[in-house]
Amino acid sequence: MRGAVLYGPGDVRFEDRAEPTIVNQTDAIISMAATCVCGSDLWPYRGLQAIAGPTPMGHEYCGIVDEVGSAVRLIKKGQFVIGSFFASDNTCPHCHHGYQTSCRHKEFVGGAQAPLLRVPLADGTLVASPDVPPDDLIPSILACSDVLGTGWFAADAANVMPGATVVVVGDGAVGLLGILAAKQMGAGRIIAMSGHATRQKLAREFGAAEVVTERGDEGVTRIKQLTNGIGADSVLECVGTEQSMRQAIHCTRPGGSVGYVGVPHGVEFDGQELFYAHVRLHGGPAPVRRYLPNLIELVWERKINPGRVFDLTLPLAEVVEGYRAMDERRAIKTLLRP
């Protein structure tokens, strides 16, 4: 089969790879219906995160189960399934608390930008949809695998409550779906921070009533003006840089919450700054598995349309252009069909 492999900064190749096989009897092999390029794939693509060697890329996936190991009990061949970027047993104490991305047996699921994928711990990791989805639902179903679940966790970690004033820092696909999540959770007022026209439009479509284009300290000042000097109840940080994190913290009112899901790159928090900001801080790798059943149901019943973040669809064979379009911010998110 042919799949995407990253060799170094800017050097992603579509090339021959060995087909995956059952390694442990708890594995499943799925035949990809759709996969995509993640904002986090751009960190190593841009040379901002080292790779050990040629790395099969992609960790968002949905498709039909092709084969299961002999120890798989719940997932069946022929089912349409969605899973998250960390395989989890869904039975350990951390999973029990809803933190499957800290599962004791967690294993990163890599190499999804390919026609076939091995998913470890299939029973814990995969969730079957009610049926094979109609084609027009595929983008929204695929979005559940990571980007929607991550935006959802950002809103959840930021304690979004009915009626709350919510600020979203970051207008990538995760930030945009953080807006959708906050809206679903009953936020009273959502302010998107975005300087990009296409993304602002989608932000409004997902539920943002206002858009702030300023960034950094100016952005904070603007948010304070819009909230009578108080700050927001809940702020979603969906970037992962020092600037975005400081922006998020200082947009939050004392006692308010920051939910952060952008993998921090070069971020340091000053203890006293955080202490006197008086905010709540929670984040980490989103435990998407916790939300999957609910998210799949919302998509299946067509109550939400997260697939709207895919503004570029390409055949898998054109994955290289998929990375380039996102890197150059010509596309918000690229969907790939094998």
Place this chain on the structure above:
Amino acid sequence: MRGAVLYGPGDVRFEDRAEPTIVNQTDAIISMAATCVCGSDLWPYRGLQAIAGPTPMGHEYCGIVDEVGSAVRLIKKGQFVIGSFFASDNTCPHCHHGYQTSCRHKEFVGGAQAPLLRVPLADGTLVASPDVPPDDLIPSILACSDVLGTGWFAADAANVMPGATVVVVGDGAVGLLGILAAKQMGAGRIIAMSGHATRQKLAREFGAAEVVTERGDEGVTRIKQLTNGIGADSVLECVGTEQSMRQAIHCTRPGGSVGYVGVPHGVEFDGQELFYAHVRLHGGPAPVRRYLPNLIELVWERKINPGRVFDLTLPLAEVVEGYRAMDERRAIKTLLRP
């Protein structure tokens, strides 16, 4: 009158100071029944925090109202009152959310180690007890002013729930009263981290079932052993050093909470470390005012005895020895009677 003034590291003096007067018509003057030395007074006393010049010390207080400004409506001359280290109007949006230490009109109340004290924003800051307390209740009433309220906030910020496993880092008066608070909130199991026999005894008296004497990474390992490798649901950080903060974060299970109230000194959080620890973090200057009515009631009904943390009582005139005893860890906390 004579009160405590800090001149520099190790140099606290009991000397003549001007008697306070009404400056703003929202002020009250109180006649001190008891005051004390705070762990945070030791930071500048030890030269670990700069002072601008000679500084009147003390911010914990209770006593009888001597005089009120013409704009004071609720607090009356002759009442016995308790207040917190930050004056607050108790009406602004931050106060409304329970974050009185971030009040828009907050003002630090300093110079309480003296017979008389000016308290700004008297109506918002002070809470009257049902009557003048009997003498044996004075230590516990005084504890409400800061140290109990701060321990209480640590437990609240750490989301202590009924049945929870709770770890307390720090065996100073705040940490010890964090144990008392966690117990009151229904914690199922409280583990105190302390290497000091007198403090361990009080920790157990307040509700700790177990004591861990190891610190740093060894302390974390011990907590993991005691919790089947899971970590604690809630961890109270009551010190404020880099080591204690790391210890707190790594004792917490993914999805668990750290409540931190030790003013951070030289603490930096690494973004990725915090991200992958997956913990909730909340802290800051404790909004003691929020808790005061409830805490005073618990003391008044003799349901709690936080005054037990005062293991040294001195006349105010011996305040210098009060600092020395705490600095040398001969005393947990020094109560001073004018």
